[in-house]
Amino acid sequence: MTADSSTPSSAPHRIAIAGASGRMGQMLIEAVRAADDCQLAGALDREGSPTLGRDAGASLGYASGVPVTADLRSGLAGAQVLIDFTRPEGTLAHLAVCRELGVQAVIGTTGFSEAQKAEIAEIAKDIAIVLAPNMSVGVNVTFKLLEMAAKALATGYDIEVIEAHHRHKVDAPSGTALKMGEVLAEALGRDLKDCAVYAREGVTGERDPSTIGFATIRGGDIVGDHTVLFAGTGERIEISHKSSSRAGYAQGSLRAVRFLAGRKTGLFDMFDVLGLR
Numbered sequence: 132m133t134a135d136s137s138t139p140s141s142a143p144h145r146i147a148i149a150g151a152s153g154r155m156g157q158m159l160i161e162a163v164r165a166a167d168d169c170q171l172a173g174a175l176d177r178e179g180s181p182t183l184g185r186d187a188g189a190s191l192g193y194a195s196g197v198p199v200t201a202d203l204r205s206g207l208a209g210a211q212v213l214i215d216f217t218r219p220e221g222t223l224a225h226l227a228v229c230r231e232l233g234v235q236a237v238i239g240t241t242g243f244s245e246a247q248k249a250e251i252a253e254i255a256k257d258i259a260i261v262l263a264p265n266m267s268v269g270v271n272v273t274f275k276l277l278e279m280a281a282k283a284l285a286t287g288y289d290i291e292v293i294e295a296h297h298r299h300k301v302d303a304p305s306g307t308a309l310k311m312g313e314v315l316a317e318a319l320g321r322d323l324k325d326c327a328v329y330a331r332e333g334v335t336g337e338r339d340p341s342t343i344g345f346a347t348i349r350g351g352d353i354v355g356d357h358t359v360l361f362a363g364t365g366e367r368i369e370i371s372h373k374s375s376s377r378a379g380y381a382q383g384s385l386r387a388v389r390f391l392a393g394r395k396t397g398l399f400d401m402f403d404v405l406g407l408r
């Protein structure tokens with residue numbers, strides 16, 4: 132029997148991975164290898180990367196049969212879906228080719244500007260995309276907890292978002308912290324653009340109770356910690372999520388791949404994938 136539209140569940144998801152030599156790229160190659168229903172179909176790294184031409188599994192100690200390439204068209208030719216954890220400008224270049232070839236995308240990259248997010252929404256009119264600043268189940272459940280806590284603690288509690296990441300992270304605050312801020316602001320009927328305070332220095336004056344503060348820590352190999360502090364009078368509530376491995380981000384990405392199967396267009400996030408909306 133041939134693999135056609137009558138047997139979609141038996142055919143593996145053919146996945147290309149962008150940023151193949153990166154921290155998440157490597158974790159994803161390993162996760163795809165371990166998943167019975169997934170197959171590595173392409174591996175992208177940017178021009179000049181020493182990994183170009185090598186087998187995508189080489190540094191993980193196995194032969195995947197997929198060479199790393201900077202040629203987007205050949206790297207995406209055999210794929211149904213691209214998983215992209217790179218940088219905003221890289222992701223947008225990759226998406227342009229995904230759109231041309233009809234390849235779906237799961238995007239974990241953070242640090243997009245508002246204009247870049249609008250560009251992704253436009254591309255999602257032609258291909259199906261999952262875009263989320265954090266693919267882990269635990270973080271997405273934490274977003275829901277924050278929504279509930281913010282509504283219940285709407286007055287009398289100052290809200291601060293504190294995040295810590297490894298020394299190599301290039302964007303701040305993290306995409307997850309910003310999403311937490313958006314969830315909190317929306318639950319409180321505010322717009323994060325109007326109430327976010329990203330830095331304090333010098334004589335700042337007393338804290339404005341309508342603000343949501345952010346604090347960023349960078350150091351060592353911290354995978355990703357996020358805490359939201361609700362500071363009241365005589366008590367404090369802290370809701371924290373701490374990642375000790377990147378495996379959760381990779382597993383969440385594969386759930387997003389499975390969710391996209393059969394979808395032609397649309398912009399989704401992990402709430403859609405996990406049924407949390």
Ligand SMILES: NC(=O)C1=CN([C@@H]2O[C@H](COP(=O)(O)OP(=O)(O)OC[C@H]3O[C@@H](n4cnc5c(N)ncnc54)[C@H](OP(=O)(O)O)[C@@H]3O)[C@@H](O)[C@H]2O)C=CC1
Binds near residue numbers: 149217240
């Ligand atoms: N949504 C989520 O769950 C998570 C999101 N992230 C996000 O994913 C992104 C990547 O994180 P991480 O893996 O730690 O980062 P790394 O720096 O380890 O990896 C990034 C990869 O992308 C490549 N790259 C960099 N710039 C470009 C570009 N312009 N075009 C194409 N490729 C490029 C890098 O190549 P080179 O080495 O040559 O620079 C590298 O292979 C970040 O935005 C991070 O915040 C991370 C973890 C979880």
Ligand SMILES: O=C(O)C1=N[C@H](C(=O)O)C[C@H](O)C1
Binds near residue numbers: 308355356
């Ligand atoms: O760069 C990272 O490492 C991470 N980035 C994401 C973010 O910016 O929120 C997700 C996770 O915290 C790890």
